[in-house]
Amino acid sequence: MGYFFLSCKSSKFEVFVLILLLGSSALGSAKTFQGESCSSVADTCSSFVNYQYPYDLRLQQIANWFSVDPVALFGANNFNLTAAPDPENEIIPGNQTLRIPVTCSCIGQIHRVNSTVYTVKPDDTLSKIADSIYGGLITYQEIAAVNNIADPNKILPGQQFVIPFPCACLNKTYNGHPVISLAYVVSPGDTLSKIAAKAGAQAADISKLNALNNSLLIVGDVLDIPIPACSSSFTTTATDYGLIVASGSYQITADNCVQCSCGSNSTDLYCSPAPALLSGSCPNLHCDGTKLAIGDVKEQALSKSCNVTSCIYEGFQGKTIFSRIHTAEQNTCPAPMHAPLYVPISSAPSSLPPVSAPPPPRPPSPSLQGTAGAPLPTTGAQTPGGPSGPSAPPPSFGFLRHESSDFLVMVATLVCFFSLWF
Ligand SMILES: *[C@@H]1O[C@H](CO)[C@@H](O)[C@H](O)[C@H]1NC(C)=O
Ligand SMILES: *[C@@H]1O[C@H](CO)[C@@H](O)[C@H](O)[C@H]1NC(C)=O
Ligand SMILES: *[C@@H]1O[C@H](CO)[C@@H](O)[C@H](O)[C@H]1NC(C)=O
Ligand SMILES: *[C@@H]1O[C@H](CO)[C@@H](O)[C@H](O)[C@H]1NC(C)=O
Ligand SMILES: *[C@@H]1O[C@H](CO)[C@@H](O)[C@H](O)[C@H]1NC(C)=O
Ligand SMILES: *[C@@H]1O[C@H](CO)[C@@H](O)[C@H](O)[C@H]1NC(C)=O
Ligand SMILES: *[C@@H]1O[C@H](CO)[C@@H](O)[C@H](O)[C@H]1NC(C)=O
Numbered sequence: 001m002g003y004f005f006l007s008c009k010s011s012k013f014e015v016f017v018l019i020l021l022l023g024s025s026a027l028g029s030a031k032t033f034q035g036e037s038c039s040s041v042a043d044t045c046s047s048f049v050n051y052q053y054p055y056d057l058r059l060q061q062i063a064n065w066f067s068v069d070p071v072a073l074f075g076a077n078n079f080n081l082t083a084a085p086d087p088e089n090e091i092i093p094g095n096q097t098l099r100i101p102v103t104c105s106c107i108g109q110i111h112r113v114n115s116t117v118y119t120v121k122p123d124d125t126l127s128k129i130a131d132s133i134y135g136g137l138i139t140y141q142e143i144a145a146v147n148n149i150a151d152p153n154k155i156l157p158g159q160q161f162v163i164p165f166p167c168a169c170l171n172k173t174y175n176g177h178p179v180i181s182l183a184y185v186v187s188p189g190d191t192l193s194k195i196a197a198k199a200g201a202q203a204a205d206i207s208k209l210n211a212l213n214n215s216l217l218i219v220g221d222v223l224d225i226p227i228p229a230c231s232s233s234f235t236t237t238a239t240d241y242g243l244i245v246a247s248g249s250y251q252i253t254a255d256n257c258v259q260c261s262c263g264s265n266s267t268d269l270y271c272s273p274a275p276a277l278l279s280g281s282c283p284n285l286h287c288d289g290t291k292l293a294i295g296d297v298k299e300q301a302l303s304k305s306c307n308v309t310s311c312i313y314e315g316f317q318g319k320t321i322f323s324r325i326h327t328a329e330q331n332t333c334p335a336p337m338h339a340p341l342y343v344p345i346s347s348a349p350s351s352l353p354p355v356s357a358p359p360p361p362r363p364p365s366p367s368l369q370g371t372a373g374a375p376l377p378t379t380g381a382q383t384p385g386g387p388s389g390p391s392a393p394p395p396s397f398g399f400l401r402h403e404s405s406d407f408l409v410m411v412a413t414l415v416c417f418f419s420l421w422f
Contacts, residue, residue, distance in 0.1 A: 051100050067115055075250045113167050126143060257316075311324075
C-alpha cells in the first residue's frame with residue numbers, strides 16, 4: 001500500500017487515496033485465516049476443511065484429492081455406512097457441502113495441513129489446482145511457497161505437492177468447550193448466522209476467533225470455525241487416547257471395530273460396535289463377565305428410582321479393547337441410548353453413470369493414485385465437465401480471495417495516474 005503514497009506526489013490526492021484505503025478497512029476486509037501459529041511440530045490435531053464442488057463427483061475422487069479414507073469422509077459427514085456397502089462409489093451431488101477430515105500439522109510455526117498430497121496431471125496449472133480443485137481454500141502462491149516451487153508456471157505431470165490448507169488446533173478447546181476447527185471459505189449469500197447454523201457452531205465464537213468485529217464478510221475469505229465436539233476419557237495407555245469427535249459426526253476406531261459418535265447437539269461421546277461390513281475379525285466387544293456389549297445400557301426400574309448399568313468403551317491397544325461397567329441410580333429411567341441419526345447423502349439426480357456400470361477404460365493417470373501409490377479401482381470416475389473437462393472454470397490467478405481489496409487498489413492506482421497527469 002505504501003507504494004501508492006510514494007508514487008502520488010499531489011497531497012490532495014494522497015488524502016483521497018488515504019480515504020479510499022481507510023474506507024476499505026472500515027468495510028472490514030475480515031483478515032483471512034492463514035493458519036494458527038504454533039511452536040512445536042508435536043502440536044498436531046485433527047481438523048476439517050469445508051468443501052463444495054460444483055459438479056457431481058464420486059466420493060473416491062474427493063478422497064483422492066484430499067488424501068483421505070472414504071470411511072473417514074463418511075464419518076465426518078455422518079453418512080450411513082450400513083446403507084453404503086461401497087462408500088467410495090457413492091455419488092456426491094454438485095454443490096453439496098462436505099466436511100473433509102485432515103491432519104493439522106505445525107509447519108514453519110504455522111498450523112497447516114501436511115496430509116493432503118496432489119499429484120500433477122497433464123494440463124494442470126498451479127492456479128487451476130488451487131482454484132478449480134481446492135475451491136479457494138488455498139492460493140497457488142501458498143502451494144508454491146510451501147513446496148519450494150521456483151517457477152509456478154513450470155510444473156510437471158507426476159510431481160507431487162503438499163496442499164497446505166490453513167488449519168488450527170485451538171488447543172482442542174474454545175471458551176472452555178471441546179472443539180474441532182473447520183476452515184471455511186465465505187461464499188455468496190453467507191451471513192455469520194447462516195455460517196454458524198450450517199457448521200453447527202456459535203456465531204459469537206466465530207466472530208471472536210476471527211476478530212470479525214462486525215465487519216462485512218467478503219466472498220472468498222477463509223474463516224476459522226470452532227465446531228463443538230465430544231471429548232473422550234479413555235485409558236491413558238489407549239492408542240486412541242484423546243479422541244475427540246465433532247458434533248454431527250462419527251469416527252471409526254479400534255481397527256474398524258468401534259464407532260464413536262457425537263450427536264449434533266451433544267457433548268457426550270457414544271461408542272458402540274462398528275457396522276459389521278467394516279469389521280472383519282474383532283476382539284470381544286463385551287464388558288467383562290456381562291452380556292452387555294459396549295454401548296449397551298440395561299435399565300432396572302426400582303420403586304422410586306432407576307438402576308442404569310452401561311458398558312462403556314475406553315479405548316484400544318493392539319487387539320485389546322478397554323471397557324468398563326458403569327452403574328448409577330437415577331431418578332428416572334433414561335430414554336435408550338443410540339447413535340445419533342445419520343444424514344442422507346442428498347438424493348439429487350446424478351449425471352454420472354450408475355455405480356454398478358463398469359467405468360469406461362482410461363489410460364492410467366498418475367493423479368488417480370491413492371496416497372499409498374496403489375492404483376484405485378475407480379479410474380473412470382472423472383465427471384464430464386470436471387476439472388479436466390471443457391467446462392472447468394477458467395483459472396483466475398489469485399484474484400479469487402481478495403476481489404474487493406484488489407478492486408480498491410485498482411481504483412487507487414487510477415487516481416494516482418490522474419493525479420500525476422494533471
Ligand atoms: C442405515 O442404513 C440401514 C440400511 O439401509 C438401515 O437399515 C438403517 O435404518 C439406517 N440407519 C439410520 C440410523 O438411518
Ligand atoms: C452449483 O452452483 C453453481 C454456482 O451457484 C451453479 O452454477 C451450478 O449449476 C451448481 N451446480 C449444481 C449441480 O447445482
Ligand atoms: C510433512 O510430511 C512429510 C512427508 O510427506 C514429512 O516428511 C514432514 O516431516 C511433515 N512435516 C511436518 C511438519 O509434519
Ligand atoms: C492447553 O490446554 C491445557 C489443558 O487442557 C493447558 O494446560 C494448556 O495451558 C493449554 N495451552 C494453551 C497454549 O492454551
Ligand atoms: C471494533 O469496532 C469498534 C467500533 O466499531 C472499534 O472501536 C474497535 O477498536 C474495534 N476493535 C478491533 C479489535 O478492531
Ligand atoms: C441444542 O441445545 C440448545 C441448548 O441446550 C437448544 O436451545 C437448541 O434448541 C438445541 N438445538 C437442537 C437442534 O436440538
Ligand atoms: C443395580 O444393578 C447392578 C448391576 O446389575 C447390581 O449389582 C446392583 O445390585 C443394582 N442395584 C440395585 C439397588 O438394585
